Amino acid sequence: MALKTWKELPVGCVVFEPGSASEYHTGSWRSQRPIWDDAKCIKCGICYVFCPEGCVQQGENGFFKADLNYCKGCGICAHECWPRAIKMVEEG
Amino acid sequence: MIEVRWHGRGGQGAVTSVELLAVSAIAAGKYAQGFPSFGPERRGAPVAAFTRIDDKKINVRSGIYEPDVVLVLDSSLIGLVNVLDGLKPGGKVIVNTHKTPEEIKKDLNFDGPVATVDGTGIARKEMGVPIANTTMIGALLKITGIMELDAMKASIEHRFGRIAQKNLNAMKRAYDEIQISN
Amino acid sequence: MHKRVGLEVTVAVAEAVALCRIDMAGVYPITPQSHIAEHLSNLVADGVLDAEFVTVESEHSAMSAVIGASSAGARAYTATASQGLLLMNELLPIASAMRLPITMAIANRAVSGPLNILNDHSDIMPQRDTGWITVFAENGQESVDLSIQAFKIAEHPDVMLPVCVNIDGFQLTHMVEPVELPTQEEVDAFLPPFVPHATLHPSRPVTMGAFSMSDYFTEIMKAKDEAIKNSKKVILDVWKEWEEKFGRSYKPVESYRADDADVVLLTMGSMGETAGLAIDDLRARGIKAGLVKLRLWRPFPFAELKAAIKNTKKLIVTDRAVSFGGPGGPVFSEIKSALFAEASRPAAYNYIIGLGGRDVTVSDFANMVETVMADAGNKKADTYEFWGVRE
Numbered sequence: 001m002a003l004k005t006w007k008e009l010p011v012g013c014v015v016f017e018p019g020s021a022s023e024y025h026t027g028s029w030r031s032q033r034p035i036w037d038d039a040k041c042i043k044c045g046i047c048y049v050f051c052p053e054g055c056v057q058q059g060e061n062g063f064f065k066a067d068l069n070y071c072k073g074c075g076i077c078a079h080e081c082w083p084r085a086i087k088m089v090e091e092g
Numbered sequence: 093m094i095e096v097r098w099h100g101r102g103g104q105g106a107v108t109s110v111e112l113l114a115v116s117a118i119a120a121g122k123y124a125q126g127f128p129s130f131g132p133e134r135r136g137a138p139v140a141a142f143t144r145i146d147d148k149k150i151n152v153r154s155g156i157y158e159p160d161v162v163l164v165l166d167s168s169l170i171g172l173v174n175v176l177d178g179l180k181p182g183g184k185v186i187v188n189t190h191k192t193p194e195e196i197k198k199d200l201n202f203d204g205p206v207a208t209v210d211g212t213g214i215a216r217k218e219m220g221v222p223i224a225n226t227t228m229i230g231a232l233l234k235i236t237g238i239m240e241l242d243a244m245k246a247s248i249e250h251r252f253g254r255i256a257q258k259n260l261n262a263m264k265r266a267y268d269e270i271q272i273s274n
Numbered sequence: 275m276h277k278r279v280g281l282e283v284t285v286a287v288a289e290a291v292a293l294c295r296i297d298m299a300g301v302y303p304i305t306p307q308s309h310i311a312e313h314l315s316n317l318v319a320d321g322v323l324d325a326e327f328v329t330v331e332s333e334h335s336a337m338s339a340v341i342g343a344s345s346a347g348a349r350a351y352t353a354t355a356s357q358g359l360l361l362m363n364e365l366l367p368i369a370s371a372m373r374l375p376i377t378m379a380i381a382n383r384a385v386s387g388p389l390n391i392l393n394d395h396s397d398i399m400p401q402r403d404t405g406w407i408t409v410f411a412e413n414g415q416e417s418v419d420l421s422i423q424a425f426k427i428a429e430h431p432d433v434m435l436p437v438c439v440n441i442d443g444f445q446l447t448h449m450v451e452p453v454e455l456p457t458q459e460e461v462d463a464f465l466p467p468f469v470p471h472a473t474l475h476p477s478r479p480v481t482m483g484a485f486s487m488s489d490y491f492t493e494i495m496k497a498k499d500e501a502i503k504n505s506k507k508v509i510l511d512v513w514k515e516w517e518e519k520f521g522r523s524y525k526p527v528e529s530y531r532a533d534d535a536d537v538v539l540l541t542m543g544s545m546g547e548t549a550g551l552a553i554d555d556l557r558a559r560g561i562k563a564g565l566v567k568l569r570l571w572r573p574f575p576f577a578e579l580k581a582a583i584k585n586t587k588k589l590i591v592t593d594r595a596v597s598f599g600g601p602g603g604p605v606f607s608e609i610k611s612a613l614f615a616e617a618s619r620p621a622a623y624n625y626i627i628g629l630g631g632r633d634v635t636v637s638d639f640a641n642m643v644e645t646v647m648a649d650a651g652n653k654k655a656d657t658y659e660f661w662g663v664r665e
Contacts, residue, residue, distance in 0.1 A: 110450070111282070111450045114280050114450040114451070115279070115280035115281075115450060116280075117280070118278070118279065118280030118451075118452040119279070119280065123451075123452055124280060124450070124451065124452065125449055125450065125451050126280075126449070126450035126451075127444075127448055127449050127450065128448060130392055130393075130444040130445075130448065130631055131391065131392065131631075132391065150451075151547035151548065151550055151551050152547070152548050152551055152636060153413075153445055153446075153449075153544055153545065153547055153548045154548050154633050154634060154635040154636065155633045155635075157635075247280075
C-alpha cells in the first residue's frame with residue numbers, strides 16, 4: 001500500500017475505521033506459543049484475565065486457547081496459571 | 093485628563109472606589125481607567141490605587157507618577173508613606189481626617205491646596221461602619237468637579253443593593269461638609 | 275444595540291466568552307487570570323451561561339479536559355498565565371496536532387524564577403512552536419473582540435486549530451476601562467454553531483490522537499505547518515467581517531505614523547498605545563518617528579511586516595522576554611530573520627523592556643528613539659540591551 005502524502009491525511013489524523021488495529025497481526029512477534037493441557041485446566045480464567053494482548057479466548061467447551069494471530073508469546077498466561085495447565089513451547 | 097492617586101490600607105476599599113468611579117465616569121460618557129497598584133494584596137498594608145478620567149480616549153497605560161490629586165483614605169498613612177510624591181505643582185490633597193486643612197498642611201509640611209473631611213465619622217454615622225471609601229468619592233467629586241454626585245448613583249446601587257442609599261447619603265455629606273484650605 | 279460599559283478587562287473577557295455560548299470551560303485560576311475563571315464560574319452558577327465548568331486540579335488537567343471536551347464536539351475554553359501555561363506546555367502541540375479548535379486567554383505574566391506575578395511575555399514565548407494561532411491584544415476592547423473572533427477563526431473548516439489570545443497581565447487584566455460588548459444577537463449572527471470535523475461518540479467510534487512512526491510523522495508535521503500558514507486567509511476574512519459588523523478594524527501588523535518615519539518602534543501587546551503617545555511627542559518636536567504594532571504572532575505576517583517598514587532607516591524592536599544566550603529577544607530574532615533576504619533593510623536595534631512588570635513610560639519610548647537616532651554609523655545595530663537596567 002502506497003503511503004499517503006501530507007495532503008491526503010485526514011484533518012487531525014483521525015482514524016475513522018474503528019478497531020483497525022486488529023489488522024496488525026502481532027502474532028508474528030512470537031517465538032514461543034502457549035499450549036493448554038485441558039486435563040489440568042480448572043477453567044478459572046486467570047489466563048484470560050492476565051493476557052496483556054487480550055487474545056486468550058474461552059471456547060464453547062469452557063476451555064481456553066490463544067488467538068495466534070495476536071499472541072506475542074510473552075508467557076504471562078503460563079506464569080500465572082496455578083494448576084500449571086499452560087506450557088510454553090518453542091515455535092518452529 | 094485628570095489623574096488621581098488614592099492612598100489607603102489593604103481592605104479599606106480603595107480599589108472598589110477607583111472601580112466605581114471609573115464605571116460611573118464611563119457610564120456618563122467619559123473615558124476612564126481604574127486600577128490597583130499591581131502586585132500582591134495584603135490586608136492592612138499601605139496600598140495605592142489610581143484613577144484616570146478624560147473626555148477623550150486614554151492611551152497611556154504606564155503608571156501614574158505625577159497625579160493631579162492625591163486622596164488619602166487613612167490619615168495614619170501620613171508620615172508612613174510620602175503621599176505628596178510626584179504631586180503636580182498646584183496639585184490638590186484630600187484627606188479623610190477629623191483635622192482641619194490647616195492642621196494637615198502643617199503635618200505634611202505642604203503649601204498647596206488641602207481639603208479635609210471626617211469621612212470615617214460620616215461613614216460610621218450613616219452606614220454604621222468605619223469604612224470611608226465610598227464616602228470619600230463625594231469629597232473627590234466636590235474638589236475636582238469631575239462629575240455630578242448623581243452620576244455615581246447607578247454604579248453604587250448595582251454594587252451595594254439595599255445598602256446603596258446609605259452609601260449615597262454618606263457620599264453626599266462628604267460632598268457638603270468638606271473643608272478647603274486657603 | 276451593543277452597550278458601552280466600564281468593566282474590568284478580565285470580567286469583560288469572561289462576558290465575551292459567555293456570549294460565544296461555550297459548552298465547556300476547564301480553567302484553573304492563577305494570578306492575573308483568576309478573575310476570568312471566577313467570573314465564568316459565576317455566570318455558569320447563576321444560570322446565565324449554559325456550560326459545563328470543570329474545576330480541574332491543575333493547568334495540565336485544564337488543558338487535558340478541554341482537549342477531551344473539544345474531541346467530543348464541545349466549544350471548549352480555557353485561560354491561564356505564567357507557570358500555568360508552562361504546565362500546559364506538553365499538551366499544547368497535541369491540541370494543535372489533533373486540530374482541536376480550543377481557544378485560550380493568556381493573562382501574560384513573567385515566568386519564575388524569581389517568583390513574580392507581574393506582566394511580561396516570558397510565558398507565551400516558549401510556546402511559540404506549539405502550533406497555536408497566537409494574537410496579542412493592546413487594550414480592553416481588543417481583548418474582548420479577539421476573544422470572540424478566536425472561536426470563529428479556530429472553528430473554520432479550513433483552519434481547525436487552537437487559538438490563544440494574549441492579554442497583558444495587570445496592565446490589561448486588572449484595568450477598569452470602557453468596552454463595548456456586542457449583544458447576544460450580534461454574536462449569534464457572527465459566530466455560527468461549532469461543527470467539529472470528527473467527534474468521540476460511542477455509537478460512531480473513531481480513533482483520535484493515534485500513534486505515528488517515522489513513516490508518517492514528517493507528513494503530519496508538514497500538514498500542521500500548512501494548516502497554520504493557511505489560517506491567515508481565514509484570519510483576514512474574519513477581521514474584515516468584524517470590521518463590517520462592528521466597525522473596528524484588525525490587521526496582522528498595525529502602522530501608526532510609520533509611512534514616512536526615519537525611525538520606527540515595534541511593540542507587541544499593551545504597550546502599543548503608550549508608545550504611540552511617544553510618537554506624537556516626537557513628531558511634535560519635528561522628529562520623524564513611527565510605530566508598528568505586531569498583533570499576529572503565529573502565523574507570522576512576513577509580507578505585512580516587510581511592507582510596514584519598507585521605508586524605515588532604523589527599526590527599534592522591543593521585546594518583553596529574553597532568549598538567554600541567544601541573538602536578542604524572541605521578537606527581534608524573528609524580525610531579523612524576516613528581513614534577512616531583503617535587498618535593503620533597516621538598521622535593527624533591540625531593547626528588552628518591561629520585564630516582570632517594570633513600567634515603561636511615554637518618555638522611555640521617546641528616549642529609545644532618540645538614543646537610536648544618536649547612534650551615528652549604526653554602531654549599536656544588531657545588538658540587544660536591557661532597557662533601563664541598573665549598571
